[in-house]
Amino acid sequence: MSDDRRLDVLRAIVEDYVATQEPVGSRSLLDRHQLGVSPATVRNDMAVLEDEGYITQPHTSAGRIPTDKGYRLFVDRLSTVKSLTPAERRAIETFLTGAVDVDDVVQRSVKVLAQLTNQVAIVQYPSLTRSTVRHIELVALEGSRVLLVVITSSGRVEQRIIELVETLTDDLVADLRTRITRATMGERLPEASLKLADLIETFAVNDRPVVTSIVTTLTQTFSNERSDERIAVGGTANLARFGSDFDTAIKPVLEAMEEQVVLLRLLGEATTGLSVRIGTETGHEGLSSTAVVSSAYGADDLALATLGTVGPTRMDYPATMAAVGAVARYVGRTLADN
Amino acid sequence: MSDDRRLDVLRAIVEDYVATQEPVGSRSLLDRHQLGVSPATVRNDMAVLEDEGYITQPHTSAGRIPTDKGYRLFVDRLSTVKSLTPAERRAIETFLTGAVDVDDVVQRSVKVLAQLTNQVAIVQYPSLTRSTVRHIELVALEGSRVLLVVITSSGRVEQRIIELVETLTDDLVADLRTRITRATMGERLPEASLKLADLIETFAVNDRPVVTSIVTTLTQTFSNERSDERIAVGGTANLARFGSDFDTAIKPVLEAMEEQVVLLRLLGEATTGLSVRIGTETGHEGLSSTAVVSSAYGADDLALATLGTVGPTRMDYPATMAAVGAVARYVGRTLADN
DNA sequence: GACTGGCACTTGGCCGGTGAGAGTGCCAAC
DNA sequence: GTTGGCACTCTCACCGGCCAAGTGCCAGTC
Numbered sequence: 001m002s003d004d005r006r007l008d009v010l011r012a013i014v015e016d017y018v019a020t021q022e023p024v025g026s027r028s029l030l031d032r033h034q035l036g037v038s039p040a041t042v043r044n045d046m047a048v049l050e051d052e053g054y055i056t057q058p059h060t061s062a063g064r065i066p067t068d069k070g071y072r073l074f075v076d077r078l079s080t081v082k083s084l085t086p087a088e089r090r091a092i093e094t095f096l097t098g099a100v101d102v103d104d105v106v107q108r109s110v111k112v113l114a115q116l117t118n119q120v121a122i123v124q125y126p127s128l129t130r131s132t133v134r135h136i137e138l139v140a141l142e143g144s145r146v147l148l149v150v151i152t153s154s155g156r157v158e159q160r161i162i163e164l165v166e167t168l169t170d171d172l173v174a175d176l177r178t179r180i181t182r183a184t185m186g187e188r189l190p191e192a193s194l195k196l197a198d199l200i201e202t203f204a205v206n207d208r209p210v211v212t213s214i215v216t217t218l219t220q221t222f223s224n225e226r227s228d229e230r231i232a233v234g235g236t237a238n239l240a241r242f243g244s245d246f247d248t249a250i251k252p253v254l255e256a257m258e259e260q261v262v263l264l265r266l267l268g269e270a271t272t273g274l275s276v277r278i279g280t281e282t283g284h285e286g287l288s289s290t291a292v293v294s295s296a297y298g299a300d301d302l303a304l305a306t307l308g309t310v311g312p313t314r315m316d317y318p319a320t321m322a323a324v325g326a327v328a329r330y331v332g333r334t335l336a337d338n
Numbered sequence: 339m340s341d342d343r344r345l346d347v348l349r350a351i352v353e354d355y356v357a358t359q360e361p362v363g364s365r366s367l368l369d370r371h372q373l374g375v376s377p378a379t380v381r382n383d384m385a386v387l388e389d390e391g392y393i394t395q396p397h398t399s400a401g402r403i404p405t406d407k408g409y410r411l412f413v414d415r416l417s418t419v420k421s422l423t424p425a426e427r428r429a430i431e432t433f434l435t436g437a438v439d440v441d442d443v444v445q446r447s448v449k450v451l452a453q454l455t456n457q458v459a460i461v462q463y464p465s466l467t468r469s470t471v472r473h474i475e476l477v478a479l480e481g482s483r484v485l486l487v488v489i490t491s492s493g494r495v496e497q498r499i500i501e502l503v504e505t506l507t508d509d510l511v512a513d514l515r516t517r518i519t520r521a522t523m524g525e526r527l528p529e530a531s532l533k534l535a536d537l538i539e540t541f542a543v544n545d546r547p548v549v550t551s552i553v554t555t556l557t558q559t560f561s562n563e564r565s566d567e568r569i570a571v572g573g574t575a576n577l578a579r580f581g582s583d584f585d586t587a588i589k590p591v592l593e594a595m596e597e598q599v600v601l602l603r604l605l606g607e608a609t610t611g612l613s614v615r616i617g618t619e620t621g622h623e624g625l626s627s628t629a630v631v632s633s634a635y636g637a638d639d640l641a642l643a644t645l646g647t648v649g650p651t652r653m654d655y656p657a658t659m660a661a662v663g664a665v666a667r668y669v670g671r672t673l674a675d676n
Numbered sequence: 677g678a679c680t681g682g683c684a685c686t687t688g689g690c691c692g693g694t695g696a697g698a699g700t701g702c703c704a705a706c
Numbered sequence: 707g708t709t710g711g712c713a714c715t716c717t718c719a720c721c722g723g724c725c726a727a728g729t730g731c732c733a734g735t736c
Contacts, residue, residue, distance in 0.1 A: 025699050038709050043700070061699050061716040137485055139475045147475055149487060149497060159487065159495045236574060237592040246584055254575040363728050376680050381729070399687040399728050680735075690725085699715090706709075 008035060009045045010054055011078040014066050018314050023063030068279035068313065071291070075276050075317050082318035084326050088116060092327055096334045102126060102156050106232050109307060109331050114235025116323040119311035120257060124267055125230040126154040126304040126335060129223060133184045133192050138177045138214070140168050146214065150221055152189070154304055154335055162217050164210055172207060176214065189222040231263045242290070242312045252286025253310065266292050267306040274321055279313050289313055293320050297328035299336035307331065346373060347383045348392055349416040352404050356652050361401030406617035406651065409629070413614050413655050420656035422664050426454060430665055434672045440464060440494050444570050447645060447669050452573025454661040457649035458595060462605055463568040464492040464642040464673060467561060471522045471530050476515040476552070478506050484552065488559055490527070492642055492673055500555050502548055510545060514552065527560040569601045580628070580650045590624025591648065604630050605644040612659055617651050627651055631658045635666035637674035645669065 012033045016024040026039040026046065035042065046064055049055045054070035057063070066074065084092075095112045099105040106123050113121035137149040144164045151157050183199050184192035196215045203211045236257065243249030256262045262284060268275060277283075278291045287310070294308025308324055350371045354362040364377040364384065373380065384402055387393045392408035395401070404412065422430075433450045437443040444461050451459035473489040482502045489495050521537050522530035534553045541549045574595065581587030594600045600622060606613060615621075616629045625648070632646025646662055 023699090027699080039699095040709055040711090041707085044708085047701080057700085059716060061697090061714090063699065135479060135485075137477050137479070139477060139487070141473055141475070147473075147487060147489075149477075149485065151485075151499070157497050159497065161489070161495075234596060237589055237596060239592065240584060240589050244584065246578060246582065246588070250584070250588075251575055251578050254577065258572065258575060361728090365728080377728095378680055378682090378730095379678085382679085385730080395729085397687065399685090399726095401728065678736090680733105682732090682734100684729105684731090686729080687727090688725105689727105691723090692721105694719105694721085696717105696719090698717090701712105701714085703711090704709100705711100706707105 005035065005037070006045045006048060007073075007078060008033075009042055010049055010066070010070060011074060013046075013049075013055060013064055014070065014074045014078070017065050018316055021314065023058055023065050025063035028063070066314075068281070071278045071313055071317070072281075075278070075321075079318045079321075082322045084116075084322050088323075089326065092116070092330050096330050099334065102154060102335070105331060105334055107234075109327055110232045110234035113307065113309060113323065113327045114238060116327070117235075117309045117311065117320050118238050118241060119235060119309040119315065119320065120233065120238055120253070121235045121307070121309050122257070122263055122267060123232045123234075123307040123331075124264070124305040125232070126156060128152060128154075128156065128158070129189050130298075130302060130304050131156070132186055132188050134186075136177070136181050136184060136218075138173055138180070140170065140173050144168070146173070148214065148217060148221070150218070154299060158221050160217050160221055162214060164213055166210065168210060172210070176211065180215075180218070193219045193222045229260055229264060231260060231267070233257050233263070238311075249289065249312075253290060256284060256286055257310070266310065267294050267308055272296060272303065274325055275308075276317065276321065291315060291317075293317070293324045295324050295328040297332045297335075299332055304332070304335065343373065343375070344383045344386060345411075345416060346371075347380055348387055348404070348408060349412060351384075351387075351393060351402055352408065352412045352416070355403050356654055359652065361396055361403050363401035366401070403652075406619070409616045409651055409655070410619075413616070413659075417656045417659075420660045422454075422660050426661075427664065430454070430668050434668050437672065440492060440673070443669060443672055445572075447665055448570045448572035451645065451647060451661065451665045452576060454665070455573075455647045455649065455658050456576050456579060457573060457647040457653065457658065458571065458576055458591070459573045459645070459647050460595070460601055460605065461570045461572075461645040461669075462602070462643040463570070464494060466490060466492075466494065466496070467527050468636075468640060468642050469494070470524055470526050472524075474515070474519050474522060474556075476511055476518065478508065478511050482506070484511070486552065486555060486559070488556070492637065496559050498555050498559055500552060502551060504548065506548060510548070514549065518553075518556070531557045531560045567598055567602060569598060569605075571595050571601070576649075587627065587650075591628060594622060594624055595648070604648065605632050605646055610634060610641065612663055613646075614655065614659065629653060629655075631655070631662045633662050633666040635670045635673075637670055642670075642673065 012029055013024050016029060016032055026042040029042060030039055053067060054073060055064040056067050058065065092112055095108055096105060099108050106125050110121045110123045131152040131154040134153050135151040139147040141147050144167045146162045146164060146168060148160045148162060149157065179199060183195040187195060196219055200208060200211055200215055239250045239253060242253060266282060274295045276291065276293050279288050282292050289312060290310055291313045292308055292310050294306050296303040296306050298304040307328055309320055311320065350367055351362050354367060354370055364380040367380060368377055384393065391405060392411060393402040394405050396403065430450055433446055434443060437446050444463050448459045448461045469490040469492040472491050475487040477485040479485050482505045484500045484502060484506065486498045486500060487495065517537060521533040525533060534557055538546060538549055538553055577588045577591060580591060604620060612633045614629065614631050617626050620630050627650060628648055629651045630646055630648050632644050634641040634644050636642040645666055647658055649658060
């Protein structure tokens with residue numbers, strides 16, 4: 001028996017099932033694909049594929065549908081990369097270049113990704129910890145308050161207002177500004193935090209409390225968990241495609257989409273390249289019939305964060321992967337131009 | 339015939355229907371409410387209520403359900419204000435007081451409102467145009483770039499970086515800072531914009547291009563449409579309660595929740611007090627079987643923005659109204675303390 | 677005159693049975 | 707290894723009947 005043909009059959013089953021959403025039988029499969037063999041042969045192949053766990057039958061007299069394992073094989077070995085149409089590329093590009101700031105880029109990405117894939121799109125905001133310090137500003141406000149502004153390489157601006165116990169002299173502010181800038185400029189935020197820690201001791205003992213207070217706030221800003229965890233979600237209306245039964249197919253997904261923690265785990269580590277997790281591979285109970293396609297994105301070679309889509313396991317993997325990859329590239333480029 | 343009893347019947351119908359989600363008949367209504375009359379009498383009252391358009395029958399042999407007009411009457415004249423339990427109050431309070439900044443307040447409000455009402459919650463970010471200038475900072479960066487920071491009374495911080503054609507002298511920066519501060523401090527943003535326009539002519543002709551550039555950016559920041567339009571949505575998983583038919587009951591709502599424009603119209607003008615819009619009153623086709631309960635919130639007497647919930651018309655209006663009102667009050671207070 | 681009990685009528689939902697259709701597994705033949 | 711044929715299984719859609727819930731109306735009662 002030809003191994004190749006059996007894989008062809010699996011591919012045909014996946015493609016047909018994705019297209020029709022219905023179990024595919026041996027005859028209807030041959031109507032759509034020229035395999036050059038008879039239904040009986042296909043049936044034999046199907047029986048083997050089922051034994052090996054790639055496909056399954058909802059009930060005895062129904063056609064076959066792919067299992068998670070089947071989709072996995074399809075994604076790993078059977079699918080050919082679909083490329084986007086020029087129109088789609090242009091859509092992404094024009095949509096993203098209109099963005100005015102980082103928040104806007106993220107929001108537009110979510111929208112375009114959701115539209116492109118007809119799935120739920122999730123985009124993580126560019127990580128603070130992975131970007132570098134572009135500028136630090138220190139301003140004495142009225143009274144004993146100080147305004148701290150940090151601008152990072154990804155274009156994000158963070159600010160804090162610090163309430164000190166004593167008033168700062170202008171000289172000290174100027175001094176602090178220069179020294180902090182010198183120590184941190186161009187550094188990645190975690191490294192910048194380390195350098196700052198060393199900086200405290202270079203100041204006069206009198207000034208240390210104030211300096212410590214400012215440096216602490218700065219360090220907190222650098223390792224700001226909250227903004228690292230920010231995530232935008234869009235295209236939830238596409239949940240319609242997930243299935244007809246609200247409670248089992250849609251509600252768990254909606255619930256997961258509201259939990260930042262879950263979303264972060266889904267997007268996973270900003271690994272390089274595309275990641276596809278199918279069904280139970282998502283590691284989340286309610287998402288056992290969904291698949292997550294994600295990709296890191298970044299300016300230049302630096303991975304800043306991750307974006308991706310959540311859709312039913314019966315999705316068009318090649319198209320989705322192409323869209324996620326393309327959006328990730330364009331977002332990275334847009335941020336780099338910033 | 340007693341008019342009062344007919345209204346009692348309507349109230350009973352609304353309450354029962356909200357509780358059971360099923361058309362209520364004359365007998366089952368009497369099981370739950372002591373009206374002191376027989377089913378036949380109730381039937382007569384129902385017939386009248388139906389003639390007047392307050393209730394309707396899904397089909398001949400079914401019980402009655404309230405119409406939009408019926409809910410409207412219920413809300414306006416029949417419902418008694420339910421007050422929150424102390425536990426609920428405490429939940430709101432502790433949840434909101436943990437917030438670290440304005441964004442956090444908004445996100446927490448959405449969450450608590452969604453949990454409290456079991457509906458979809460929407461919260462508009464505090465409006466820039468309604469708040470006042472608390473502090474303006476102007477900092478010369480390297481080269482010919484200038485950092486502009488605006489802190490408003492609602493605690494929001496906005497910043498812009500301006501690329502000028504020529505380098506600024508420190509004197510001019512200092513001068514600008516003082517004069518701009520003097521002109522705008524404590525003013526509402528629209529008024530501040532006006533004052534700024536007058537300011538330009540008080541500078542030397544030589545400096546005018548630079549000043550104009552800075553003032554323009556500042557004015558744009560003051561009237562920043564985008565941040566005025568920001569809205570947080572939460573509790574979409576509660577859409578389960580909207581009905582069982584995804585396409586007609588849930589999808590339109592999901593779609594509406596993704597359209598900022600629609601959301602803004604739903605929240606409406608930040609009128610004083612609670613607003614309830616039922617069914618077609620929402621002015622949005624897809625939301626004909628939903629109702630929106632909204633309220634302005636603000637620090638002190640100043641209405642900053644609006645928040646509210648979107649739920650099925652068959653909702654517990656007294657409870658929802660109480661929750662929306664309470665959250666609005668607490669959010670206002672939290673922002674004022676800021 | 678308002679309320680009530682009774683009664684005939686309507687109708688949607690549920691149940692069980694039935695027939696068609698799709699698909700399978702297996703077997704003998706090529 | 708492949709194919710055609712055949713018996714078998716199972717779901718689904720359809721149909722008819724029955725039941726429960728609810729109504730509207732009418733004659734009687736307080």
